[in-house]
Every structure is written in structure tokens, then in C-alpha cells.
Amino acid sequence: MEALVSINQSITLNIGDIPQLQQLQPIQPPISTGSPMQKLLKAAKEHNGQLSIAQAAMYTELESEHLKELLLEATKIGYAEVNNDPNTGAIRYHFDV
Numbered sequence: 001m002e003a004l005v006s007i008n009q010s011i012t013l014n015i016g017d018i019p020q021l022q023q024l025q026p027i028q029p030p031i032s033t034g035s036p037m038q039k040l041l042k043a044a045k046e047h048n049g050q051l052s053i054a055q056a057a058m059y060t061e062l063e064s065e066h067l068k069e070l071l072l073e074a075t076k077i078g079y080a081e082v083n084n085d086p087n088t089g090a091i092r093y094h095f096d097v
């Protein structure tokens with residue numbers, strides 16, 4: 001009786017290990033940092049839910065007109081309330097985050 005032998009060979013190849021092919025791998029796009037509203041909410045969370053207009057501008061990197069629109073939207077949809085600082089009278093946005 002003849003013995004039937006079957007050989008199954010496999011090779012695992014990591015393309016990253018081949019120097020000539022490393023440059024052919026796709027470049028990953030940078031991770032998005034989020035929408036301006038997400039930046040605003042994150043900044044508010046990091047500042048105990050309170051931001052001045054200057055802080056909002058700094059964290060969202062928006063110009064004045066776009067920032068005003070964003071803050072107005074945040075108040076309209078209930079993300080923020082506008083108050084004045086009791087000591088200075090400066091405008092403060094309070095976020096429930």
C-alpha cells in the first residue's frame with residue numbers, strides 16, 4: 001500500500017519588512033481634531049464648563065464672525081447659557097458638560 005503525503009506550506013510576509021515596499025504603503029491622513037463645536041465643548045469641559053469669548057476664540061481657532069455664529073448656535077441648541085462675571089461684568093458662556 002502506498003502512503004499518500006500532502007504537504008501544505010504557507011508563507012506569511014509583512015510588507016513593512018521589505019525596504020523597497022515600505023515607501024509604497026499608503027500614508028494615513030492626520031486624525032481629525034473635530035468640528036468647531038466639538039472643540040468648543042471640549043474646551044468648556046476642561047475649564048469647568050465656563051469660557052470667555054477670548055478662550056472660545058483661542059480653542060476653536062475661529063475668526064470673530066464665525067465664533068459669534070458658533071456661540072449663538074451653542075446657546076440656541078441649549079449647549080450654553082450666557083451670563084456676566086459677577087466681579088468684572090465680562091461675558092461668560094456656561095456649558096453643561
